[in-house]
Amino acid sequence: MKSKTLFISVLPLAAVAMLYMRPKASLRPGAPVLPVTAAVTPDPNNAGLTLPTGFGALVAADNTGGARHLAVTPTGDVYVKLSRVKNGGGIVYLHDSNGDGKMDEVKTFGNYGGTGMYIKNGYLYASSNTEVFRYKLDDKNQVIATDNPEKIVTGLINRRQHESKSVVLDNNGNIYVNVGAYSNSCQEKDREKGSMGRKGCPILDSAGGIWQFKADKPNQTYGDGVHYATGLRNVVGLDWNQQDNQLFVMQHGRDGLHDLFPEYYSVQQSAILPAECLYAIKKGDNAGWPYMYYDQEQGKKILAPEYGGNGKTEGGQNAINPAAAYPGHMAPNGLLFYTGSQFPEKYKNGAFIAFHGSWNRAPEPQAGFFVVFQPFKDGKPFGKWEVFADGFSGGAQQTASGRAEHRPCGLAQGPDGSLYVSDDSKGTIYRIVYNKK
Template sequence: MKNKLNFVLAATALAGSVLFASCNSNSKKNGADTTTATTDTTASANGGLTLPSGFTANVLAENLGGTRHIAVSPQGDIFVKLGKPKDGKGVLVLHEAKGKAEVKNGFGDYDGTGIYIKNGYLYTSSNEDVYRYKLNDKNEVIDGSKPETVVKGLLNRNQHEAKAIVLDDAGNLYVNIGAYSNSCQVKDREKGSLGQPGCPILDSAGGIWQFKADKLNQTYKDGVRYATGLRNVVGLDWNKQNNQLFVMQHGRDGLHDLFPEMYDTKQQAELPAECMYALKKGDNAGWPYIYYDQQQNKKMLAPEYGGDGKKDGDPTGKYITPAAAYPGHLAPNGLLFYTGDQFPEKYKNGAFIAFHGSWNRAPEPQAGYFVVFQPFKNGKPDGKWEVFADGFSGSAENTAKGRAVRRPCGLAQGPDGSLYVTDDSKGTVYKISYKK
């Protein structure tokens, strides 16, 4: 029997932000239920954040620019990718000392999101290409002016263009290529427009592509479409516990605006779920033909392809089921599996997710702008998720109106097991630590 939980918005005076209390879904089945952790009352001492008891947050740097994804070297140097270059630098290198991080240097005059350290190289991405920089024995970039091009010529149609990246331990590079569309309509985001037959977008976008990490100047023909049917993925990470790629999909928009006779405004605000998928080669998550309804725990046929909000989207089991589902439109931009020893045992091998926050939940309040923790067991989501770090928006009113001061984006684990979080609105880098 499904454990139906009604979603409510609760403004917490201490956090000064809005939380979601549930997701109308079976928590044991997909991990989508939520609770709020016991929070520290000293938000002002934590850079404005509220955290579970025992955790503290330190603002390492501010006003860096649009800080997107982040990587931290074993020596503690912090590499940050900027969404757009600032002063001609799209990658910043920060050195941390005495609770602050100063910009050490910068390079790479290109936009983008992805950044990752692996096997003696720093990998970064623009919105069309993936580069790498050779590191020395201290994991410092040897020459920032001479990147090697690993992949080039990826599609960029100025919608869902961020090329998030991750590498596995077998020499493979995974790149998100977001769909340049909301739902593959003949006329994108136009009321009543139906879906393109066969969705030609999926030939070169709307999925995860796999390339070789050590081969240069690869193009589409050198890569493999590892998984398809994914509208847009910004947060992704390799789960070493079960040696598998996990991704966070941004769900579609506009159910009521595009098909008002089938959906009301509340359904549009709450549906569909933001989904976590555990991927294997050849998997199909079903976009644009289906979406996942977290209130019914069901894959639904998209209205562009004959759905009406009631029709089963996958009667034959063609599409994979989400590993976990979260409230609609919260925009998951960061995913990190925690493998450190600093945090309490419950966090070991679980997932942190940075929700960038919504803009399209009207007439319901906007929501998100927080980092949540999803417990895992044996490589799978297990039990309720909880809000871990809140307060990025600045106040409950800011959250509800979608006017967040800061919006979390990137996540990284430091060599001591601390958690680093970026904000791409004010260019802030936070370091979250735990003391027993």
């Protein structure tokens, strides 16, 4: 079978059933081929997660490393991108040889850390913090030459702040790469109290936006790409919406409103502002960073204090509005449009968002560390978001203190419609399933 996209499976139910009745491939030449069952059994404690009625979860793999984004093949194997190299590799291949949902075969390759991971049209795409690579897959959706990737993009900026390069592909042979801004708010002196913003923000020339490249052209640099969208402080979670045939991204909002400008913002305001925003992106869009931010409490675009704002003055008239907005500082690191048929109909074409969790709400309690579901209708957010999977942190005390045991990061959809969630704290890979009984 040809590879489908990382997060999206459009197989009809009959085809999915046939897929899971077929023998499972193994990386080991001559190894016994074992059948894979169509359903897996959740762990007795649902892997420690709290889920809606009818859902269950299991730990598919553990201790993989700093598991960032991940990709699931049409045959159910999982590729995980690690933030740092572990056991000689920055990419982990996971295989379930007996169909119980537990990954019992682990291999590593790729001598670089990073975040991005995506499968499309017979290739596995992976990113470091400065480059994007691709690996050819065979007819079993396994990497053919682990030591010889094709370098697609090179020379992307890395200033050790918002350096991760998340990637996604469209249906026309293009790859989209986030280049995060190496700054909080483009101040003259970054994160210094009272420092004003740099005029014209030169950071935006090479960062703070999304770049589009060809998915099959080697050694592209900035000059070969298209500056697709700007004014995005940092995007870690992004996905291609098949209904709209459009890019959607989750922006990390800026920090330190009270710390930098206490005359305008209280501690409580700074803990929840500004919003973490979901944007529907088209070529040429500007989301407004660093000149404005979105205040979800007021429902307005507000002029940033670094550029003359006071928490009330509106700004960013030429900036696009968010498609949806969420409480601040929860760090949205994963975005997935669910297209499977395993989950109930309400989830079809809606968005799952993995919130990595906050570190900068003190002295207020920290927040996040969960996966939420945002309903969509006709390709647009519709209705209020809801917490879908909670319990990653280990409890209310761990959440409030920010000392979470696990932090959700990446999201992927399996060929049977399961939802996979990566944890970049302890390297756990969760699999969430729906029990139709």
